[in-house]
Every structure is written in C-alpha cells, then in structure tokens.
Amino acid sequence: MNWYAIKAIYLSELARTWRTPMQSIASPVLSTSLYFIVFGSAIGSAMASIDGISYGAFIVPGLIMLMVLTESTSNSSFGIYMPKWSGAIYEILSAPVSAFEIVVGYVGAAASKSLILGVIILLTARVFVDYSIMHPFWMVLFLFLTAVTFSLLGFIIGVMADGFERLQAIPLMVVTPLAFLGGTFYSISMLPDFWQKVTLFNPVVYLVSGFRWSFYGVADVSIVWSLVMICSFLALFLVIIWWVFRTGYKVKV
Amino acid sequence: MTTILEVKNLSKRYPSGLQALNDVSLSIERGEILALLGPNGAGKTTLISIICGLVNPGSGSVSVDGYDVVRDYRKTRSKIGLVPQELSINMFDTVWNTLRFSRGVFGKPANDDYLEEVLRSLTLWDKRDEQLQSLSGGMKRRVLIAKALAHEPEILFLDEPTAGVDVELRRDMWRLIAKLRSQGVTIILTTHYIEEAEEIADRISIIRGGEIVLTENKDQLMKQLGKKQLILHLQTPVTSLPPEFDDFEIDYDAAAQRLTYTYDSNSQKNRVTEVLGALNRADIMLSDVRTEQTSLEQIFVNLVEARA
Known part of the structure; x- marks a missing residue:
C-alpha cells in the first residue's frame, strides 16, 4: 500500500478547502442556517409537531443529510474532474499508485470535508432550534456511510464527466431533487397513499429516515432497511468504480 | 553500460483504429541521453505514455530495470519521472506544495532538504511560496521538471521540454539535462528541434508512422550518413x-x-x-x-x- 500517495492526495484535496473557506465552508453553512431560520424558527414555530417532535427539530437531520449528500457529491466530482480537465491527472496516472489508493485519497478527502461541514451545521443548528440525539453511535455511522457513499458517486461523476455542465448535471438535476423529496422537510406519512409508495423508490428517503431515527427514535421506514439501502448504494458505487478503472473508461486508453 | 529500459515488439492500436505503434523495439542504456525524433503523429508521445503508465500497451512488452511496466508497475513507475509537453499543473498550488505532492504521490517520505536542492538547481527557490498561476511560462516549465525530479527518478522523460521557450531558457535546460546526466540519470527526450538532439543527445532514435526507423549513436549517425x-x-x-x-x-x-x-x-x-x-x-x-x-x-x- 502506497500510504504516502494516499496522504499526498488526501492533504492536497483538503488544502483546496482551506484555500477557499468562503466557498467550501461558509457558503454551505450559511445556506443551511437560512433553512433553520426560515423553516425552523420562523415558519416552524407556527406549525404543528410531527411525531411529537417540533417542526424546527424535525428538519435538522434532513437538512444535515441534504447538505452532506450534495457536498459529498460535488466535492468529490470536482476533486477528480479538475486534474482531468487541466491535464494534471498525468501525474497520478504515472505514479506507483493503485486505483484503490487513488479512490481512498480523493473520496476520503471529500467525505472528510462533508463530515466536518456536517458537524459545523449540527452545532450551528443548536443556535436556532433545540434538538436531541438519541443514538449518537448510529448518527455518526449514518453520517459517515452517507458521506463516503455519495463521495463515491461524485468520484464516478467526475471521472465520467467530459465538461463542466455534465459535472453539475447529476448533482443539480438528480441528487438535490431527490434530497428535497426524500423527507427532509416532511414525514412521508403525511403524503397520500399513492405518493407514499412512489416515494419509497427514492433512495434518499431511507437515508433521511435512518438518520432522523438516530436523533429522535422515529422513522418513516425500518432502520434495517435504511442500513441495507445505504450499504447497497455503497457496494454499487464501489463496483462501478472498479469497472471504471478495470476498463480504463475515460481515464486511460 | 547496463540496459535500464527495454521495449520489445511493442504495438498499440487506439480504439479509433489508429495504429500508433507498430512492432517497436528499443533498448536504452543506463546514464545515456536518447533523443526520440519524429514528425507529428509519429508515435513518440504514445511510446512515452505506455512506458510511464498513461496509456495501456497493446502487444509486446516494456521493462524498466528488469521489471515489467504492467505487472510490476509500482517498481517501474517509481524509477521514472515524466515532464509532459503541456503545462499540466494545478495553477492554484504553490511551488513548494506541488513538489511535496509529487514526492508523496510517488511513494517517497518527505525530504525538504532534497526538494530545496532541486528548487535551487532550477533557480526556483525564491518562488517556492508563489502560486503557479503567477509564474511565467518558462518558470512553470521548470516547475514541471522539478516535480518530475521530486522523487529522485533514475529515468527522466522529457516530452518536448523546450517547446515554446526562449533561447536563453533552452540553453538553461540543456545545461540542466547535462547536469542530470552527470548525476547518473538516464534521459529520454522527444523534440522537434533537431539542433537540440544534435547538441545534447548521445543516441538518436527516429520514429515515423509508429515504427522506429533507426537508432544510432549520434556521432556515428552523422559519420555514416x-x-x-x-x-x-x-x-x-x-x-x-x-x-x-x-x-x-x-x-x-x-x-x-x-x-x-x-x-x-x-x-x-x-x-x-x-x-x-x-x-x-x-x-x-x-x-x-x-x-x-x-x-x-x-x-x-x-x-x-x-x-x-
């Protein structure tokens, strides 16, 4: 194992975050805080509680998950796409580093950034709403698995993208809508029967539900299903990445 | 002299159908400077890219210091430094950080003394804290060479090292290449500038249409032909x-x-x-x-x- 290479890629990617603190940290924290203020403190105070949880506290897990999903995907896709775009990828490809080590470096850095942001937002939420964490271990596990899984998805998008538009297409057109419609702002039990069934095809539902369960002990779907789904996505993305490197698709000819 | 790089019957056809290399064989001695000459599209960059791991080989084999570039890629790649033709670098990095990255990604522990030596030899030491985007084209090219040397390679590939640089910098590059050779580094360079090959190479290899036309000692070649x-x-x-x-x-x-x-x-x-x-x-x-x-x-x- 080339640990020096993993460390070099990991630190280089994290350095990008510290070089752009406004874009990488302040911006997502601010935008999520606005949700807490508007939907949590302002509108939330006038809304009924859901499953015995105040609306402001109810949306905290969903909003953290929304941010972790989108940031993991965009950080990772941008991280691998930029050297591809600039041509600097030649150095990684000519180095004595395996595909696994490349993925650990890039995905590890992207997931770390998202986790750091997740923690910052969790702490920021405390300023606006009161929440509790019933199962801290499961909360950390869900956050970690989600950050890694969607960083893997971002890595795949970054490798396959052949332009900035395509780089942003899936995060903006697929991930964000799924996150919004995945129960971030509501319990799926509030939907009509038909839409409840349709919603179950949205993978983000399982992530938000499991994550919310770790906070308050209530969930839209079984915690086991949430774990199975997140692990299934993790496995699927790993297989796709393995195939990408095995075939050299858009990386080597 | 011992052989450090051996290319045997190497062929490469791209998915587009282009036959970039056709049964190329080439042997390079340790410590020599070989200039690979050829017109555009001759296969120079494909050959270098296969040796360095950027392009998958078709048929044939390539070994570096006795190790196969596919099977033993960790060993072969750690011995090779590559200076690409394009200025392909992360422009937002500082000179120092990009060198530390290069050394790390090639599996070497940090050695700031060595990196300082490399930067000083390339007159980049004063620029170590500057972002790459603020450097001139010539300085960026020096950074690429510094990056390629950061992991102390035994073989250095220079793909058109002096393309688009002024005469003074070109002379500087030649002096640097001579210095590296004196330190035992084997150098393979592709160039369009025949005078460059004439000035610094020990042997000349001419490639055309994906085939090596000849490989000959430069002085011998000039005598013979x-x-x-x-x-x-x-x-x-x-x-x-x-x-x-x-x-x-x-x-x-x-x-x-x-x-x-x-x-x-x-x-x-x-x-x-x-x-x-x-x-x-x-x-x-x-x-x-x-x-x-x-x-x-x-x-x-x-x-x-x-x-x-």
Missing part, C-alpha cells in the same frame, strides 16, 4: 569548368562563381587533393574556401522522406 561539401569561391571568373574537372562530380554555379564538391566524410578515398590540384593546373585562383557538414536535420529529413 553525413555528407561533407568543399565549397570553393573562385577569384578568376570562368564561364564553364575546364576539361580537368570532367572526372569529378562537381556542381558549378557560374553566376556565384562557386564550385561545390560533395564527398563522403567517412571515406578515406575522397578526392579533395585532386580537386585542388586540378584548380592549380587550370590556373584558377580562389577567393575563399570552406567546408560544410550535413546537419542532423538534413539527415532526419532524408531518412523520413526516404521511407515515406
């Missing part, structure tokens, strides 16, 4: 050459009053003395005498055209 010309400017105007010269293959430019005798520089049987004797017998006075050797550029053009 080089023609020499004896150019005589006449002081005595003559409209045509007298019969004494019928026996020689000589070009005469009456307007310029110039007589050119072409001979094989490698042959001991040239007739320079006889030509001069014939001039003496014909009582033709000379205003100037000079000789010219065929340049590597002419040799290259002749070889490429001969096989076209």
